[in-house]
Amino acid sequence: MKALITGISGQDGSYLAELLLKEGYEVHGIVMRSELEDQEHSLRRLSGILDKIHLHPASIEAFPSMFEIVQKVKPDECYHLAASSFVSYSFDDEFAIFNSNVTGTHYVLSILKQTAPECKFYFAASSELFGRADSYPQNENTPFHPRSAYGITKATGFYLTCNYRDNYGLFACNGILYNHESVRRGYEFVTKKIIRGAVQVKKGELQELLLGNLDAQRDWGYAPDYVRAMWLMLQQDKPDDYVVATGKLHSVRELCDIAFSSMGLNYLDYVKVDPKFFRPAETVPLVGDSSKAQNALKWRIEKTFQEMIEEMVEFELANYETKI
Ligand code: GDP
Secondary structure, eight states, X not given: OEEEEETTTSHHHHHHHHHHHHTTXXXXXXXXXXXXXXXXXXXXXXXXXXXXXXEEEOOTTOHHHHHHHHHHHOOSEEEEOOSOOSOOOOGGXXXXXXXXXXXXXXXXXXXXXXXXXXXXXXXXXXXXXXXXXXXXXXXXXXXXXXXXXXXXXXXXXXXXXXXXXXXXXXXXXXXXXXXXXXXXXXXXXXXHHHHHHHHHHHTTSOSOEEESXXXXXXXXXXXXXXXXXXXXXXTSSSOOEXXXXXXXXXXXXXXXXXXXXXXXXXXXXXXXXXGGGOOOOOSSOOOBOOHHHHHHXXXXXXXXHHHHHHHHHHHHHHTSSSOO
């Protein structure tokens, strides 16, 4: 079996590649040309498997190069994870996000339809689809109400995926994944920011960690658990859409507490609130009901929030010098 992963160098792409290798797949990935020139940093998450995977340089916004790669690889499964993934509320970023997330997704789907119609397709949708939700927990039937350019692009990708499934018979699935973290998370996300900050405090290199709303809550899962759900979706008899979430809410404050106290520190002595990091608040929390995935895919969560944060702290302490 051959799998093609767009966004293979990211957190999810790298864990998924490892899982697929274990399952005996030939794994191909699409990376940006600039990433190949700066492997040590850009491909650091793939360092353990670089000699086992096939990387192809291309931009998902460039139709001809994407077409050529899909035609050459002829994948059995395609996991489309590449996207501008950080939720920005900045107007300046909107056009770039639309280009990569909407046009890129449309290109991949149309290329599969033309060159590999039997290929199963996974789209990385997101809890940001629900945005300003009216009710919680959200499930596959909850109306979408995205409130950022990122959320809108993910909603569009979701509908594109449904359309290629319904109109062209592609085996195409949407995974509506809630936040999922790991040692490979980028520093712009609050989990990694807090853990890095706590470790810097511990090392005596930081006196104050500036954060936004400490009472903001998220449904935070563990990335390796979530990539297993992606793979399971494509192993079913029929394509479908699934919410993947823990169903549990934790606050930024709790996250600080676990991270600092695991190193014998009190977060209240170091964490300060800076309105610069505030986001538009949710009136209804984003928390997912993954009953469908649990029943149909037999998907289970293997690591708790606390275990995940402690693992991230341990990793950060061990790799502090080499900013991972
Ligand atoms: P998101 O769900 O994609 O926005 O993931 P993030 O990890 O960026 O943010 C998770 C939550 O943490 C959001 O509700 C933010 O409002 C909250 N938060 C509080 N302080 C900060 C901060 O300093 N940086 C970030 N990124 N988020 C923060």
